[in-house]
Every structure is written in C-alpha cells, then in structure tokens.
Amino acid sequence: MKLTVFNGSPRGKGSSTRVLLEHFLHGFMTAGGNTYELVYLNRVREGDKFVNLFQEAEHVLLAFPLYTDCMPAIVKAFIESLESLCGREGNPDIGFMVQGGFPEAIHSRYVEKYLEKLASRLGCRYVGTIIKGGCEGIRARPAKRTRKLFESFYQLGQIYGETGLFDGELVHTLAQPERLPGLLAMLFKLLVKTRFFMSYWDNMLKENDAYEKRFDKPYAR
Numbered sequence: 001m002k003l004t005v006f007n008g009s010p011r012g013k014g015s016s017t018r019v020l021l022e023h024f025l026h027g028f029m030t031a032g033g034n035t036y037e038l039v040y041l042n043r044v045r046e047g048d049k050f051v052n053l054f055q056e057a058e059h060v061l062l063a064f065p066l067y068t069d070c071m072p073a074i075v076k077a078f079i080e081s082l083e084s085l086c087g088r089e090g091n092p093d094i095g096f097m098v099q100g101g102f103p104e105a106i107h108s109r110y111v112e113k114y115l116e117k118l119a120s121r122l123g124c125r126y127v128g129t130i131i132k133g134g135c136e137g138i139r140a141r142p143a144k145r146t147r148k149l150f151e152s153f154y155q156l157g158q159i160y161g162e163t164g165l166f167d168g169e170l171v172h173t174l175a176q177p178e179r180l181p182g183l184l185a186m187l188f189k190l191l192v193k194t195r196f197f198m199s200y201w202d203n204m205l206k207e208n209d210a211y212e213k214r215f216d217k218p219y220a221r
C-alpha cells in the first residue's frame, strides 16, 4: 500500500497527532512493500501541493485534533481546497484519525458524521474514523502511562497495512470512555471550572496574545 498522510494539527511536528501517527505508521510499515508520505497542513503556503498529493494518492489518512467539537481551520481550509475533486473517478480511499483533549469519545461523534459524509461527497471509499480522547500532553507523559495507547495505534497501523481496514474492535476500545460515568462526569465539570484547570489553557492564550479575545464571537450577528 502507498499511504498519503495529512497531519492537520496547527502544532505540526510538536503535536500529539504526530506522536499517535508515528506509532500507527510504525505498525503500517511492518507489511512488506508499504510506503507512506506524510505532510503537515500547518505549512499553509503548500496548499497547492496538498491538493496534488490528494489527487495522486491511492490511500489517504487525515489526522487532526478536535477543535471546538470540530476541526482546526487549517483542516477545514484543506477540505475546501478539494472541492474541485468531488466525485472524481479514481479518488483515494480515505480514513480519519481524530484525537481530543477531553476524555469522552462522544465529543467527536458529530465530526465523525461529517467526515463520513465528506468521504461520500468526494466519492472516496470511507475506511472509518479512529477517535481517541484524553490526548492533550501525551508527549510529556511517562512511558508507562502511554504504552497501551501507543501499542493500540501500532496494532491499528499494522492491521491497516495488511488489510486496508481499521480494526473495528480496536477502534471501539480506543474510543472508551464514550461518556464518563455520572459521578466522574460531575467531578470533571467542577474541575473544568477551577482556576487550576483553566490556567493551562489561559497560559496558552496569553502566549499567543489571544487572552483578551477569548470571549469574542466573530461569527455572531
């Protein structure tokens, strides 16, 4: 198989998306003859190259972090740049990987539906969507806390490299918890409101000069 991979994280090489893809691709490469090309959508000036790559691809994997229950703007821009390829004969198979910060998979179910529809509009065979929550900061976690997660992505890649399919059982297991159980969900809601929890995100906003704009609603009428 020849796989074309698009990493849609604005963090590019410093992203959790990259870390998960790395394990997936190690597994993918265990099947003899497999090759891949990986590009970063945050290199926005290379937009034309991305469209060409998609056009020439046999199998595509589009991986990105969940942003406000959907996708980063660079991913949306990439999808929109494919408009002229809608329904074209010979479009590649397409699979997706969506990883988010909150632990529950339910946050990604709407974008999953969107992605399935996108595949159909493009006329691509839809391979499926791998969903994994709780991924913020996986690069900084000790190895023993990520071993199982990375092994699962490796296995997913391995099976995909052999069959061109995402293993249904692994995809299901990775997506757990679909929802946090009642008490835990309540505790989480409280935790999210604390200054301690918010300071992580607030610091990022401040670093990017966006703290003062955090309640802006640019699309509100």
Ligand SMILES: Cc1cc2nc3c(=O)[nH]c(=O)nc-3n(C[C@H](O)[C@H](O)[C@H](O)COP(=O)(O)O)c2cc1C
Binding pocket: 009, 010, 011, 014, 015, 016, 017, 018, 064, 065, 066, 067, 068, 069, 070, 099, 100, 101, 102, 103, 107, 133, 135, 136, 137
């Ligand atoms: C602007 C922004 C919006 C986000 N929105 C969500 C969200 O709606 N749900 C969620 O679970 N995580 C959300 N996250 C967290 C990211 O999905 C999570 O941190 C992810 O692991 C980042 O991956 P990356 O390092 O590959 O970019 C958001 C992060 C940012 C910066």
